[in-house]
Amino acid sequence: MTTPTPYSLLPTPTPRASPRRFAFPYRLELEPRMTTPRWLPWATSLGSVVFALVVGGLVLAYVGGDPIDAYAHIFNAAFGNPGVLSDTLVKASPLILTGLACLIAFRARLWNIGAEGQFFIGAFGATFVVQQMFDKDASPWLVIPTMALMGFACGALWGAIPGFLRGRFGVNEIITTLMMNYIAFFWNDFFIYGRWSDRGFQLTPTFPKNAWMPRLSDFADQFPAFSGITIHAGLFLGLAATVAIAYLLFRTRWGYEIRLIGDNARAAEYAGINIVRNTVFVLALSGGLAGLAGMAEVSGVVHRLQERISPGYGFTAIIVAWLAKLNPWAVIPVAIVFGGLIIGSREIQPSGLSRMLQGIVLFAIIGSEILNRYRVRLVRAQLSQSL
Amino acid sequence: MRGIVKRFPGVYANDHVDFDLRRGEIHALLGENGAGKSTLMNILAGLYRADGGSIVIAGQPCAFRSPQDAIAAGIGMVYQHFMLIPSQSVTENVILGLREPRWSLNLSQADQKVVALGKQFSLKVDPRAKIWQLSVGEQQRVEILKMLYRGVQILIMDEPTAVLTPIEVRDLFAILRAMAAENRSIVFISHKLDEVLAIADRITVMRGGKVTAAGLDPRSVNKSELARLMVGRDIEFQLERLPYRPSPVVLDVQSLEAASDKQLPALRGINLQVHSGEIVGIAGVAGNGQTELAEVITGLRPKTAGQVLINGQALKDHDVLQAINTGVGHVPEDRSRVGTAPTLGIADNLIMKSYRRPPIASGWRLNRREARAQASQLKDDYAIAAPSLDTEARLLSGGNLQRLILARETSAKPSLLVAVHPTRGLDVGATEAVLRLLIRQRDAGAALLLISEDLDEIMSVSDRVAVMYEGRISAVMETRQANTETIGLLMGGSTLSS
Numbered sequence: 001m002t003t004p005t006p007y008s009l010l011p012t013p014t015p016r017a018s019p020r021r022f023a024f025p026y027r028l029e030l031e032p033r034m035t036t037p038r039w040l041p042w043a044t045s046l047g048s049v050v051f052a053l054v055v056g057g058l059v060l061a062y063v064g065g066d067p068i069d070a071y072a073h074i075f076n077a078a079f080g081n082p083g084v085l086s087d088t089l090v091k092a093s094p095l096i097l098t099g100l101a102c103l104i105a106f107r108a109r110l111w112n113i114g115a116e117g118q119f120f121i122g123a124f125g126a127t128f129v130v131q132q133m134f135d136k137d138a139s140p141w142l143v144i145p146t147m148a149l150m151g152f153a154c155g156a157l158w159g160a161i162p163g164f165l166r167g168r169f170g171v172n173e174i175i176t177t178l179m180m181n182y183i184a185f186f187w188n189d190f191f192i193y194g195r196w197s198d199r200g201f202q203l204t205p206t207f208p209k210n211a212w213m214p215r216l217s218d219f220a221d222q223f224p225a226f227s228g229i230t231i232h233a234g235l236f237l238g239l240a241a242t243v244a245i246a247y248l249l250f251r252t253r254w255g256y257e258i259r260l261i262g263d264n265a266r267a268a269e270y271a272g273i274n275i276v277r278n279t280v281f282v283l284a285l286s287g288g289l290a291g292l293a294g295m296a297e298v299s300g301v302v303h304r305l306q307e308r309i310s311p312g313y314g315f316t317a318i319i320v321a322w323l324a325k326l327n328p329w330a331v332i333p334v335a336i337v338f339g340g341l342i343i344g345s346r347e348i349q350p351s352g353l354s355r356m357l358q359g360i361v362l363f364a365i366i367g368s369e370i371l372n373r374y375r376v377r378l379v380r381a382q383l384s385q386s387l
Numbered sequence: 388m389r390g391i392v393k394r395f396p397g398v399y400a401n402d403h404v405d406f407d408l409r410r411g412e413i414h415a416l417l418g419e420n421g422a423g424k425s426t427l428m429n430i431l432a433g434l435y436r437a438d439g440g441s442i443v444i445a446g447q448p449c450a451f452r453s454p455q456d457a458i459a460a461g462i463g464m465v466y467q468h469f470m471l472i473p474s475q476s477v478t479e480n481v482i483l484g485l486r487e488p489r490w491s492l493n494l495s496q497a498d499q500k501v502v503a504l505g506k507q508f509s510l511k512v513d514p515r516a517k518i519w520q521l522s523v524g525e526q527q528r529v530e531i532l533k534m535l536y537r538g539v540q541i542l543i544m545d546e547p548t549a550v551l552t553p554i555e556v557r558d559l560f561a562i563l564r565a566m567a568a569e570n571r572s573i574v575f576i577s578h579k580l581d582e583v584l585a586i587a588d589r590i591t592v593m594r595g596g597k598v599t600a601a602g603l604d605p606r607s608v609n610k611s612e613l614a615r616l617m618v619g620r621d622i623e624f625q626l627e628r629l630p631y632r633p634s635p636v637v638l639d640v641q642s643l644e645a646a647s648d649k650q651l652p653a654l655r656g657i658n659l660q661v662h663s664g665e666i667v668g669i670a671g672v673a674g675n676g677q678t679e680l681a682e683v684i685t686g687l688r689p690k691t692a693g694q695v696l697i698n699g700q701a702l703k704d705h706d707v708l709q710a711i712n713t714g715v716g717h718v719p720e721d722r723s724r725v726g727t728a729p730t731l732g733i734a735d736n737l738i739m740k741s742y743r744r745p746p747i748a749s750g751w752r753l754n755r756r757e758a759r760a761q762a763s764q765l766k767d768d769y770a771i772a773a774p775s776l777d778t779e780a781r782l783l784s785g786g787n788l789q790r791l792i793l794a795r796e797t798s799a800k801p802s803l804l805v806a807v808h809p810t811r812g813l814d815v816g817a818t819e820a821v822l823r824l825l826i827r828q829r830d831a832g833a834a835l836l837l838i839s840e841d842l843d844e845i846m847s848v849s850d851r852v853a854v855m856y857e858g859r860i861s862a863v864m865e866t867r868q869a870n871t872e873t874i875g876l877l878m879g880g881s882t883l884s885s
Contacts, residue, residue: 252752256735256742263728270687270717270725271739272708 030374041325044371048323048364049337056357070348077347078340086216086229090301092332092339093231094119094310096238097293098317099324099331100245105159105286106321107249109262112283114162114177115290116314117184118155122291123298124188125154127204127305129211131196136208143210147295148237155291156284158184163283167276173283181314192305203306213300234296239332241289246328258282290314311342319362392439393426400426402596403440408541411570413563415587415605417577417617419814420785423596424576428543431574432464433457444541463534464543467550469526473519477501477512481533504535508565523673524555531562542566543574548582549811552672553842553875560586578617578814580610581843592616618815626822629830631850633662637803637834638684643693645683653679655858656693661803666825666835668849668866670842670874676858677838678720681807684836685717686710697803711740716801718792718809720838722785726792729781733773734762736780737795769794769824786817793824797833804828807838822848842871842878856880 057067078088098115105112112118126147134143162176189202198205213233220227249255261268261278269275293313302309316338324330338358345354370376393401400423408414418424429435431442433451442449444460451457454464471480478497498514505512510528518526527547534542544563548556563573563586577583583590583605590603592613599616638661647653653676661667669677682688684695689704696702697713710717719725727736738758741747746757762776769790773783780788789809796804806825810818825848829835839845845852846866853863854877861877 251755253742253748254751256738256753259731259735260728260739263731264724266725267728267739269707270685270719272686272711272743274708 026378029377030370031377033373033375036372041327041372042330044368045323045325045330045334045365048361048368051364052357052360055360056353059356060353065348070353073348074341074344076344078344082225083228084343086231088336088340088343089231089235090339091342092335093234093238093300094293094297094313095316095320095335095338096331097234097241097296098290098313099320099335100238100241100328101155101286101289101293101314102317102321103324103326103328103331104245104249104258104289105282107262107326108258108278108282109265110163110166110279110283110286111174112159112162112177112286113174113318114158114180114184114287114314115293115317116310116312117177117181118158118287118290119294119297119310119314120181120184120188121158122151122155122288122294123305123309124184124191124294125150125152125291126211126295126298127191127196127207128154130207131204134210136210138210140210140212144213144299147211147299148292151291151295152288153291155294156288158291159287160280160284163280166283167279177283188305189307192307196305198304204304207299207303211299212303213296215300230301232296232300234293234300237292237296238335241292242328242332245289249328254281290317316342316358319358319365322365323361391427391430391437391442393423393430393435393437399423399596401430401437401440404593404596404598405601406591406598407602408572408574409589410572411567412588413567413573413575413586414602415575415577415583415590416593417580417583417590417613418593419578419617419816420812421814422593422617424593425545426596427593428464428545428574428576431457431541432462432543434464458534458537458539461538461540462543463537463539463541464545465527465530465534465547467546469530471518471526471529474517476515476517477521477529477532478514480518480529481514481536483533485537501532501536504532508535508562508569510535510562522555523550524552524558527551527559528562535566539571541572541574543576545576546578547575548577548579550673550840552878553871554879556582579843580613580617583613584608584610594619614815620816626819626826626848628826631665633665633850634832635663636660637663637698638836639696639699640680640684641694641696643680643683643695644691645679645688646691647679652691653858654683654690657858657860659853659860659863661834661836663802663832663834664829665850666829666837666848667863668845668852669836669838669855670845670852670878671855672878673840675855677855678807679858680855681717681720681805681836681838684710684803684805685715685719714799714802716796716799716804716833718789718796718804718806720807720811722788722792723781727780727788730779732775732777732779733766733771733783733791734759734776736791737762737765740795740799765794765798768798770820786813786820789813789817789821793821797824797828800831801828801833803834803836805836805838808840809837810839810841810844818844842874846871846874854878 053071057071060067060070077084079085098119101115101118102112129143129147129150133146158180162173162180165171165176166173192202192204196204215232216226216229249259257268257273257278260271261273261275265275297309298305320331320334320338324334341354341357391401391404392399404423404427406427416424416428426435430437433454433456449460451460457463472483478494478501481501482497501514504510510532512525512528512532518529521529531542547559551559563575567573575583575586587605590605590608590613591598592600592603594617640657640659643654643657644652645654657680659667669680671677679688683690686702686707686709694701697710697715700713703709723729738747738761741761742753742758747754747761759776766773766776771790771794772787780791783791809821809825813821822844825835825837837845837849846869849866851863852866852869852874854861854874856878857880861882
């Protein structure tokens with residue numbers, strides 16, 4: 001501690017003031033946000049959609065199309081008049097229910113990728129009621145609720161199995177729910193190719209009228225405006241489910257438990273919450289909602305069980321739930337947008353556009369999550385330490 | 388270091404800080420959590436970049452872009468959490484990340500160099516031992532060796548004693564002195580006053596990102612002056628409490644055995660009683676079964692033998708709810724990963740234990756208005772500083788988070804409160820507040836089991852102290868009759884012979 005002798009032992013403390021490498025003159029700085037403004041999650045969701053539209057537009061332009069024209073066409077085909085708007089809402093109905101299915105599971109941090117299979121098995125359950133339990137003279141007031149109950153129960157079972165495996169044995173539910181999709185598809189195939197086949201075709205006979213959920217067009221006699229409007233009771237089922245799920249999440253003890261488990265499972269355990277039981281019940285509820293969507297689709301739209309009853313509702317539902325930021329109320333508008341996308345993009349070539357846009361939206365929505373948590377700033381890079 | 392400025396969102400972590408370090412000295416950097424001392428040293432060690440100011444080392448201005456740059460300039464930092472690979476040997480860890488040798492690895496040559504370095508600074512470590520076989524104190528020595536191997540002239544130690552037993556602390560001090568004698572410089576970051584007075588050649592105190600006193604001579608200051616410089620107000624070291632009058636047994640642990648997460652025996656026959664109106668402190672080096680003991684008593688961990696009685700009622704396995712309903716409060720070791728839900732609001736976090744009971748519960752529904760009213764009351768009573776009831780728990784400071792947990796756990800008037808490391812990582816002011824709350828519970832007739840790494844804290848707060856070593860309780864005594872030296876020996880595995 002006497003005279004400050006230079007540290008000659010040191011391996012040359014070179015002052016690194018000017019690196020020879022090229023340095024980008026700006027750098028990004030991320031600041032954690034102390035609070036997230038209420039509008040921000042909505043803005044990033046909207047931004048993700050815009051981003052997807054821009055990228056999709058570039059692709060359209062590349063293949064020689066006019067993106068503006070194409071999008072205008074899609075919009076018109078989906079929302080342009082009451083008729084197509086009704087078609088869009090018909091597509092949105094299963095998306096609301098499956099979107100809620102994914103939402104409730106994701107809220108508990110259970111990754112249910114099997115809404116598609118649960119949808120199919122729900123459709124199976126509903127068909128079972130028609131094929132095996134009632135004849136065509138039974139009252140629709142009896143048949144349709146039984147179908148709904150059975151659709152829900154079958155989907156719930158399909159969700160509860162991975163739930164039990166996850167809760168009891170720690171089996172990854174992403175794998176099991178995904179795999180059980182295929183079991184559901186082939187299970188249905190078994191019945192429509194064989195036992196329930198209509199004259200050897202791969203579909204069941206058309207359901208008798210007592211198994212058809214009412215459509216608005218059924219009331220065209222009283223309300224002429226409803227003629228040709230194919231919206232069916234499934235949409236109202238979806239809206240009711242939205243209210244129920246929102247109430248469940250924020251106004252009930254079970255909903256609180258679900259939110260707590262999703263936020264921190266160890267804290268939930270510490271609070272005395274039974275994780276195993278909740279895992280089973282949440283996935284059962286999730287599967288049940290997807291099953292209900294399947295029931296609504298066969299009873300309200302297709303009126304028979306066949307192979308192609310879904311353009312991937314259960315998978316699109318994953319994107320719907322995320323884009324809604326796991327907020328039940330937001331599921332409704334998001335599902336309508338995606339329903340419109342399905343309807344609209346049937347009208348243009350290449351036909352894969354809708355799928356591509358969905359993929360980009362999911363990509364962007366996950367990427368944009370960082371914007372909700374951090375403030376991003378572009379700052380001029382400087383050698384601040386040797387001023 | 389001159390005029391160092393570092394901004395974090397909303398705060399100046401370092402606000403024009405000057406710091407100088409001489410050759411061959413041990414310079415203590417004292418301050419509360421959040422005072423900016425670690426930030427300052429992280430800038431010196433190249434982990435952060437300052438927003439302003441300059442660093443001059445031996446006349447040379449430096450600008451570090453990474454820890455590698457800092458090490459090349461002879462500056463190394465040993466962090467509180469070790470960065471070692473458990474399955475590799477000491478030598479392998481020491482040479483990890485070095486550019487030399489490029490291709491061939493001559494381990495025995497490296498072993499010799501490690502041993503030689505160890506001799507030079509009286510750091511005894513077997514170079515071939517695997518890290519997982521070493522005690523925490525030994526692992527810390529490996530971290531120091533890592534830095535010495537890299538030719539570090541300035542060694543920064545971030546709260547090095549937090550994880551050590553009193554005896555290990557003594558060894559560490561000897562090593563640090565040996566290094567200083569070899570003309571290396573040491574920065575010793577701490578918030579413990581006694582330690583700083585014992586080891587430092589000079590002391591710099593920081594508060595709120597500024598230096599409040601620079602280069603003090605430890606012989607010319609006393610503890611309360613330092614505390615005032617650090618906290619900005621007077622601190623009482625002796626907390627008021629009612630006289631010790633133990634009443635009926637609340638917690639009765641009988642030949643309890645339990646396994647650790649790795650399915651190894653963690654508790655090997657624990658017998659312990661805690662009475663109403665007393666605080667029993669469990670002293671011991673981390674990893675001797677304290678965590679497991681707390682988890683069994685709170686219902687989080689199943690037992691393999693024996694039993695736990697709370698107010699005479701036997702605790703079932705896998706039933707946290709039963710423990711909660713029997714009146715066991717739990718201040719868990721890990722505040723953020725066990726004690727709270729990070730992205731839920733304060734209100735949701737405060738009702739974690741009470742949401743099942745009316746008035747918050749009404750049937751299967753949740754009465755939100757009542758929940759918020761209660762939460763708001765607790766927020767005020769326990770002075771939880773947060774903008775609103777919806778503020779996410781992850782945004783709270785350590786002290787505030789602990790107040791939230793204590794508010795939740797003590798407001799239900801528990802008959803037994805298990806507090807595990809309740810003041811870990813908290814600054815002096817927050818520590819005082821937490822300990823006051825614990826004593827208030829004791830005075831109100833609760834039984835308290837206090838598990839802590841801080842022996843001084845146990846000695847100052849507990850009525851009785853029990854020492855845990857390798858899953859057993861090696862001694863229980865009244866704190867008045869215990870002395871720190873004996874307990875330190877017991878923590879290291881000695882037995883009481885007298």
